[in-house]
Amino acid sequence: MRALTLARWLMPGLLSRYRVPTAIAIIGMAVFGTTSTLLGANASHTATDRYGLGSEALRAINVTSYGRDDDPSPVTAGALDELAALTHVESAHAWASTEIVLTVPDDAISLSLVTRISAVQPAPTRGAEPTRNGILLPESLRTEHGFDVGDTVTIEYIRSEDGNGGVGVETEIPVDGFFDDTTVGLDGPGVAYGAPDAVLTLLGASRGHSLDWMHDNFVFTMGYLVVDDLEHIQDVADVLLERGYGATALTTLTSSLPAAQQLMDAVAVVLSILLGLFLVVTAAGIASSVVSARAAEVGVLRALGWRRHEVLVCFVAQFAAFGTLIGAIGVAAVGSLLAVVSLLPPGVRVLGVALDPRLDLNGWLTLLVLTLAPVIVFVLASAIPVLRLARIAPDEVLRDIRR
Amino acid sequence: MIDLRGVTKRYRTQGRTVVALPPTDLDAAAGEVVWIAGASGSGKSTLLGIAGLLVAPDGGEVRIGGERVEVGSRRIRIGFAPQSPHLLGELSAVRNVRLAHERTSTAKAEDALYAVGLADAMHIAARRLSGGQQQRVSLARAIVEQPSVLIADEPSSGLDDESALRVFAVIRSIADRGSAVCVASHDARVRPFCDRMIALTSARPE
Ligand SMILES: Nc1ncnc2c1ncn2[C@@H]1O[C@H](COP(=O)(O)OP(=O)(O)O)[C@@H](O)[C@H]1O
Numbered sequence: 001m002r003a004l005t006l007a008r009w010l011m012p013g014l015l016s017r018y019r020v021p022t023a024i025a026i027i028g029m030a031v032f033g034t035t036s037t038l039l040g041a042n043a044s045h046t047a048t049d050r051y052g053l054g055s056e057a058l059r060a061i062n063v064t065s066y067g068r069d070d071d072p073s074p075v076t077a078g079a080l081d082e083l084a085a086l087t088h089v090e091s092a093h094a095w096a097s098t099e100i101v102l103t104v105p106d107d108a109i110s111l112s113l114v115t116r117i118s119a120v121q122p123a124p125t126r127g128a129e130p131t132r133n134g135i136l137l138p139e140s141l142r143t144e145h146g147f148d149v150g151d152t153v154t155i156e157y158i159r160s161e162d163g164n165g166g167v168g169v170e171t172e173i174p175v176d177g178f179f180d181d182t183t184v185g186l187d188g189p190g191v192a193y194g195a196p197d198a199v200l201t202l203l204g205a206s207r208g209h210s211l212d213w214m215h216d217n218f219v220f221t222m223g224y225l226v227v228d229d230l231e232h233i234q235d236v237a238d239v240l241l242e243r244g245y246g247a248t249a250l251t252t253l254t255s256s257l258p259a260a261q262q263l264m265d266a267v268a269v270v271l272s273i274l275l276g277l278f279l280v281v282t283a284a285g286i287a288s289s290v291v292s293a294r295a296a297e298v299g300v301l302r303a304l305g306w307r308r309h310e311v312l313v314c315f316v317a318q319f320a321a322f323g324t325l326i327g328a329i330g331v332a333a334v335g336s337l338l339a340v341v342s343l344l345p346p347g348v349r350v351l352g353v354a355l356d357p358r359l360d361l362n363g364w365l366t367l368l369v370l371t372l373a374p375v376i377v378f379v380l381a382s383a384i385p386v387l388r389l390a391r392i393a394p395d396e397v398l399r400d401i402r403r
Numbered sequence: 404m405i406d407l408r409g410v411t412k413r414y415r416t417q418g419r420t421v422v423a424l425p426p427t428d429l430d431a432a433a434g435e436v437v438w439i440a441g442a443s444g445s446g447k448s449t450l451l452g453i454a455g456l457l458v459a460p461d462g463g464e465v466r467i468g469g470e471r472v473e474v475g476s477r478r479i480r481i482g483f484a485p486q487s488p489h490l491l492g493e494l495s496a497v498r499n500v501r502l503a504h505e506r507t508s509t510a511k512a513e514d515a516l517y518a519v520g521l522a523d524a525m526h527i528a529a530r531r532l533s534g535g536q537q538q539r540v541s542l543a544r545a546i547v548e549q550p551s552v553l554i555a556d557e558p559s560s561g562l563d564d565e566s567a568l569r570v571f572a573v574i575r576s577i578a579d580r581g582s583a584v585c586v587a588s589h590d591a592r593v594r595p596f597c598d599r600m601i602a603l604t605s606a607r608p609e
């Protein structure tokens with residue numbers, strides 16, 4: 001069809017004549033797409049960002065036993081496994097603690113070795129989460145005593161001797177990392193963290209039990225459940241209470257969180273309106289200048305026998321292709337920016353926004369909208385000028401002569 | 404071939420009626436070049452617009468090949484070369500000529516450009532061509548589909564002698580190949596190329 005052929009012929013000239021607004025539109029798309037994807041990942045309830053609105057800590061419920069001898073619902077490992085299987089529960093963790101003494105030159109420091117449940121505990125400031133028998137120590141010990149990741153430290157724990165109370169046993173364990181203890185966490189001051197089975201082994205030893213026995217019979221003081229979404233905390237807590245557990249949600253912020261999320265959503269909406277307006281103004285501006293530049297030529301085409309719909313198809317196709325190009329390059333730019341951002345070390349934040357792109361469903365939807373929006377905007381915003389072009393009558397070619 | 408009887412056109416502008424064309428007769432047989440002469444504003448373009456089926460006359464009738472025809476009719480092939488060529492500047496001469504008709508192929512367009520003496524300029528962007536070359540591309544666009552009637556409006560405007568004579572020669576050769584040709588011009592250089600002349604007198608307010 002000659003209308004599409006002519007559109008194809010005219011495209012390169014159109015692009016090169018309007019390359020500046022085109023470049024600005026693409027940059028706008030790239031910036032908007034990247035920020036809104038990052039904001040979206042931050043705001044998402046299900047995001048597992050450590051500090052953000054989706055953090056596990058805010059979605060955790062503290063589960064306790066009543067602690068009576070006839071406790072109907074003791075928090076055992078088996079009971080936690082059952083709770084982990086409840087709908088909306090992402091994970092369940094048993095919490096235990098045992099006393100150890102850390103030997104340092106000329107001194108000994110008492111510490112509570114607590115089960116590492118990273119969801120509700122401070123993140124490692126250096127090193128990594130404790131492995132099978134390693135521990136995480138407070139930063140203050142590192143600065144005071146010069147420990148470092150990979151060091152081996154000597155600790156003493158109590159081992160029960162049948163009926164005779166206990167004896168202190170020294171052992172060497174690796175230091176896997178450190179955590180920030182400048183503020184006291186849920187576990188109180190003077191704690192170190194160990195992997196669950198490591199803590200349970202030492203705790204069992206002090207009471208004369210094997211690890212297997214502990215798994216089968218030990219009643220934990222408490223545990224934590226991480227719920228998949230803030231909205232489900234109340235539901236899960238209700239089930240826990242019904243089953244005879246004590247249940248306390250760690251966050252009392254549930255009412256203010258949606259407000260914070262709405263703010264982020266509002267920012268994204270404002271950004272998208274600005275981008276949309278920019279695209280509309282760009283497309284309409286280009287279209288109306290094309291119309292005045294092309295009016296005489298279109299008059300000739302009409303005099304040559306081109307039909308209105310052919311002129312219409314020719315110019316709509318050009319603007320659709322223009323929008324498609326901006327959408328495709330814009331989304332490719334977003335993709336590349338996100339790829340670069342994901343190469344950054346984790347935990348980097350800009351203006352409080354974690355640079356942690358996660359393409360969830362919303363992220364993909366944003367990209368889809370970004371691809372299609374310029375096409376639709378360009379076609380619609382150019383519609384009026386293009387219709388004006390198509391309405392040019394063949395005798396315009398005579399009228400023009402007198403000018 | 405083409406026969407206009409008593410065609411007339413009035414325009415109303417700003418409350419005044421202007422007679423753009425008083426009742427006028429025009430006819431051109433196949434192989435004939437008819438020169439429509441007259442001062443600027445005498446109605447030459449209006450008459451050509453009517454002959455080219457672009458403008459509906461207020462009175463009179465248009466016959467082509469003996470048959471009455473109306474504005475927009477496409478049964479008869481009419482080649483129209485407007486006063487300003489209005490080529491698509493970034494497209495080559497060949498592509499501009501190809502826009503003449505759906506079935507205009509590159510080969511045909513090249514033949515037409517060859518006929519108007521533009522063999523060397525076929526693939527040059529139209530905006531790089533001189534005024535005379537652009538007029539000839541416009542002519543090539545008008546003749547590429549072998550029209551029964553060729554209409555050329557001021558084809559020599561703004562051209563130097565050499566270019567003007569070349570354009571007129573091309574127009575003559577098209578008539579010689581069997582087209583009926585109407586050329587509007589206030590340029591007397593066209594006289595030797597024409598078979599007949601029709602003179603329009605200036606339009607005046609009614
Ligand atoms: N579309 C129009 N609207 C109003 N007046 C017109 C229009 N077309 C032509 N005229 C008037 O009709 C007269 C003849 O115009 P035209 O046919 O262009 O003459 P020429 O081609 O001989 O210069 C002029 O006075 C012109 O102003």
Ligand SMILES: [Mg+2]
Nearest residue numbers: 401447448486
């Ligand atoms: Mg004129």
